[in-house]
Amino acid sequence: MFRTSSAVLFTTALAAIPLSANADTEISFYGGYQTAPHTVITGDDPEATWTDTFTAGWDGKSFEAPPYYGVRATLWRPNNWGWGTEVTHDKVYADDETLTTNGYDRFELTDGLNIITVNVMRRWPAQWGEKLTPYVGGGVGFAMPHVDIEATGGSHTYGYQVTGPAVRATAGVSYAINDHWGAFAEYQGTFSMNNIELDNGGSLEANIITNALNIGVGYSF
Numbered sequence: 115m116f117r118t119s120s121a122v123l124f125t126t127a128l129a130a131i132p133l134s135a136n137a138d139t140e141i142s143f144y145g146g147y148q149t150a151p152h153t154v155i156t157g158d159d160p161e162a163t164w165t166d167t168f169t170a171g172w173d174g175k176s177f178e179a180p181p182y183y184g185v186r187a188t189l190w191r192p193n194n195w196g197w198g199t200e201v202t203h204d205k206v207y208a209d210d211e212t213l214t215t216n217g218y219d220r221f222e223l224t225d226g227l228n229i230i231t232v233n234v235m236r237r238w239p240a241q242w243g244e245k246l247t248p249y250v251g252g253g254v255g256f257a258m259p260h261v262d263i264e265a266t267g268g269s270h271t272y273g274y275q276v277t278g279p280a281v282r283a284t285a286g287v288s289y290a291i292n293d294h295w296g297a298f299a300e301y302q303g304t305f306s307m308n309n310i311e312l313d314n315g316g317s318l319e320a321n322i323i324t325n326a327l328n329i330g331v332g333y334s335f
Contacts, residue, residue: 140196142186142298144330149174150206150322157310157318161268163217170221170320171209180205180225182326184302188235188251190334196235200253200282203228204304204324217266223259227322229280229304231255244290249300251284257306263318271313280306288332296332301325 150172158166176182182205188198208221231253239247257280264270286300303325310318 138190138334140188140190140332140334142188142330142332143183144185144298144300144328145181145183146176146326146328146330147174148176148182148204148324148326150204150324153206153320153322155318155320157316159263159265159312159314159316159318161217161265161314161316163215168212168216170206170212172206172322173209174205174324175207175224176205176326184328184330186233188233190235190237194237194239196233196237196251198233198235199231200233201228201230202282202302202304202326204326206322206324218264219266220262220264220270222262223308223322224262225260227257227259227306227308227324229255229257229282229306229324231280231282233282233284235284247288247290247296249284249286249288253282253284255280255282257308257322259308259310261310263310263312265314269312269314271310275310278307278309280304286328294334296334298328298330298332300328300330302328 153170155170156167184202186200188196190196204227205224233251233253235251237247237249257277260274261271282304284302288296288298290296306322308320
């Protein structure tokens with residue numbers, strides 16, 4: 115389930131979306147398979163064994179608790195442009211080689227590398243038998259990961275931090291089940307700049323990319 119800060123932000127943004135007879139609001143929920151390419155980490159951790167920089171290999175573990183998921187609210191205008199807000203619970207775990215080589219027992223952002231954005235969307239409805247609707251979108255916002263980093267024999271940094279700006283890009287297609295419900299499949303990528311403060315006085319910088327294939331359902335009203 116959503117942590118408090120993410121849920122409050124999403125609910126506030128959703129409440130701010132005006133309803134009218136000439137627009138429809140769509141709430142979308144999804145899960146899927148999320149990965150992340152290697153990331154160069156810079157900074158200073160006085161309790162670890164690396165100096166200045168190292169490269170982290172990531173595991174996504176999309177289906178392990180807490181799972182990867184997301185929720186999106188979009189106000190669609192009559193011209194098929196839309197805007198809204200989105201929260202994605204991405205995850206990255208440092209792989210075993212990264213942990214061993216750099217002196218960590220834990221190095222992960224796994225109760226969310228939470229990406230929170232305001233989006234602009236574009237759709238092309240009623241394609242291919244009036245059931246399929248391709249769409250694309252992009253958003254800007256910020257990252258709020260749950261930091262879980264522990265050097266071997268050292269201190270444990272554990273908790274939520276707002277770490278920097280983030281962007282997302284989405285492209286997919288939805289299938290109309292009826293007038294209110296639809297199913298969709300999409301690709302989504304995110305990029306976030308994360309400046310992480312450690313409890314031992316050190317700090318880390320990591321620009322993290324995620325890639326995901328999502329399957330979900332949407333409800334329009």
